[in-house]
Amino acid sequence: MSRDPGLQPERTLLAWSRTALVLTVNAALVLRSGLAARQPGLTALGVLLALAACATYGYGLRRRAGLERRPARIPAGPLRAMAGAVCLVAAAAGWCVLLGPPG
Template sequence: MAPHIIPATGDPGLQPERTALSWNRTAFAIAVNALLSLRMGLVSSEPWLVAIGALLLAAAGAVVVIAVVRRRQLSGTHLVITAPRAAFIGVALTTFVASVGGIASVLIGGSFA
């Protein structure tokens, strides 16, 4: 999928800012999930859960980088409308890993009750 680039025509409104903020919210959600997975892995001595948490923490950093790039793409003289395909695939895979980590945390955490 080739990026769709259009010339910026004055005030783009709040859409570019909302798009950049949505990437920031995604990064924050992934980071929180990473910290919860790390904590549960350390408390329950599950190294694979610690590994998932570390992977998610790295992914959160990558999403922050994407957010910065998207903010620059949307605030220049030419607006890049579509994000790179790799960004969407990466976020989809990260969401899957976060889901697995969250489910594993709940299942392992339930054994302590």
């Protein structure tokens, strides 16, 4: 019995691209703020966000290639790791914003 995956794989791949785009925009904003305020912690956070954006986009491309070969389930490990990394970076960004210089 063959299963029709419908548009779900395509929506999932688009979600990876959107997530990478959002991370890239946030990385640019955090980098700009860190460089303008001369805060090395904020600048390092921007670099980490940029790396997370690249990793997210790369994983999305790898998933796309895998789905073109054969549809398969997404392993839970990379998804949990990416979710944890995004939460950690978001918490660090909030911490830097709260402890940053006023004004």
